[in-house]
Amino acid sequence: MPSGEPRREPIIELAHAGVIFATSKGDPLVAVEDMSLTIYREEIVSLVGPSGCGKSTVLRMLAGLQQPTSGDIWIGGGKTRRGFSEVAIVFQRPTLLPWLSVMDNVLYPVKVLQRPTKAHRSRAMELLELVGLQDMAERMPHELSGGMQQRASIARSLILDPKILLMDEPFGALDALTREDLQLDLLDIHAETRKTILLVTHSINEAVLLSDRVAVMSARPGRMQDLVEIDVPKPRGAESAARPDFLALSQRIRDDIFGPRTGRKGRRA
Numbered sequence: 001m002p003s004g005e006p007r008r009e010p011i012i013e014l015a016h017a018g019v020i021f022a023t024s025k026g027d028p029l030v031a032v033e034d035m036s037l038t039i040y041r042e043e044i045v046s047l048v049g050p051s052g053c054g055k056s057t058v059l060r061m062l063a064g065l066q067q068p069t070s071g072d073i074w075i076g077g078g079k080t081r082r083g084f085s086e087v088a089i090v091f092q093r094p095t096l097l098p099w100l101s102v103m104d105n106v107l108y109p110v111k112v113l114q115r116p117t118k119a120h121r122s123r124a125m126e127l128l129e130l131v132g133l134q135d136m137a138e139r140m141p142h143e144l145s146g147g148m149q150q151r152a153s154i155a156r157s158l159i160l161d162p163k164i165l166l167m168d169e170p171f172g173a174l175d176a177l178t179r180e181d182l183q184l185d186l187l188d189i190h191a192e193t194r195k196t197i198l199l200v201t202h203s204i205n206e207a208v209l210l211s212d213r214v215a216v217m218s219a220r221p222g223r224m225q226d227l228v229e230i231d232v233p234k235p236r237g238a239e240s241a242a243r244p245d246f247l248a249l250s251q252r253i254r255d256d257i258f259g260p261r262t263g264r265k266g267r268r269a
């Protein structure tokens, strides 16, 4: 590392982590095998790979929702999570509680722990501003579009000030234009909050646009296949996708997943 560059501090470490499920038939299913990856504080890392390769399983391990059956996981330097504030997760579907207003949904994680204070309310309002929903605080979830609901979910995920945001295909259920909008908003949210973000996505373009590094997993059993440093200059925007370096990185990831193209018609090998 060149002198003068800040030392990168690991915040997530997967060391030879694996998960074997018992299927309903009783057979073992190796979902993730020998997965090692270090993620540094304030990074955005995307996890990509073929369907069923174990991306969500890795995320669930880091969220504490799935125990590794082999290997180890460290979060924030410890083997066990120290509290709610370390990790928050955003799913593909917004998962707002339909009987609570947007403000009360954002405050919900606080309410599970204690009575929200004035400071919590003003923080919730700041977060709603951050995601562009400041005028929607008193609305009910059904009055919001899908994109707005996902913005509210992102605001809610930040209310306990987690160190790490785990996002499982967070824009996968949105139309293409809303998706683009939220991708760029996520870059703004990251610039403001400096959270470490691990993003599972099926979109190579999204991974390259948003990430510092892209971890490519092999087909099941999922292992680390490639770790791609995304050195496309920041700040990035929609126009970044036309840059030759962006296109070359996207192609490398595509080749990792599908194999290189061969022949005049560009068929895969």
Ligand SMILES: Nc1ncnc2c1ncn2[C@@H]1O[C@H](COP(=O)(O)OP(=O)(O)OP(=O)(O)O)[C@@H](O)[C@H]1O
Pocket (backbone or CB within 6 Å): 021, 022, 023, 029, 031, 049, 050, 051, 052, 053, 054, 055, 056, 057, 058, 220
């Ligand atoms: N609870 C479970 N019991 C048994 N098998 C499971 C369980 N959860 C996941 N699997 C299997 O583990 C493998 C990995 O699943 P996972 O959802 O992690 O993959 P993924 O890469 O996120 O998939 P996708 O890209 O399609 O969302 C799949 O074959 C899946 O069927």
